[in-house]
Amino acid sequence: MSGSSTTCFPQPSWDPELFLEIVEKERCTYLYITPGMYRQVFSVPNFRQYDLSSWRTCITGSEPVPRATIEEMAE
Known part of the structure; x- marks a missing residue:
């Protein structure tokens, strides 16, 4: 059995759109950010246009x- 993982760290400042771009590009599965994030x-605005199909787990x-945030996570 083999596996791999990648850890992505945010840039020096928080940018939700950049975060979505990284999740899409790197195919992130586990996301750990605060509820506010x-x-x-x-x-x-274009949240639904990103391919986030790799996203499996929300950790916060x-x-x-x-x-409402929990319901958004579930979708």
Whole structure:
């Protein structure tokens, strides 16, 4: 059995659109960002146009997660 992984670190500053571009390009499966960052990602105007089919798991922390954010994660 073999496997591999790639760890992607954000640029010096947070940019939700750049984050989506990296997730799409690198085919990320596990995402670990704060609830506020998830809300920003889901608010990107063309969010649904990115190929995020590799995205399997949302990991978060640092603050309570609003129900609306959880519902967006599930979609």
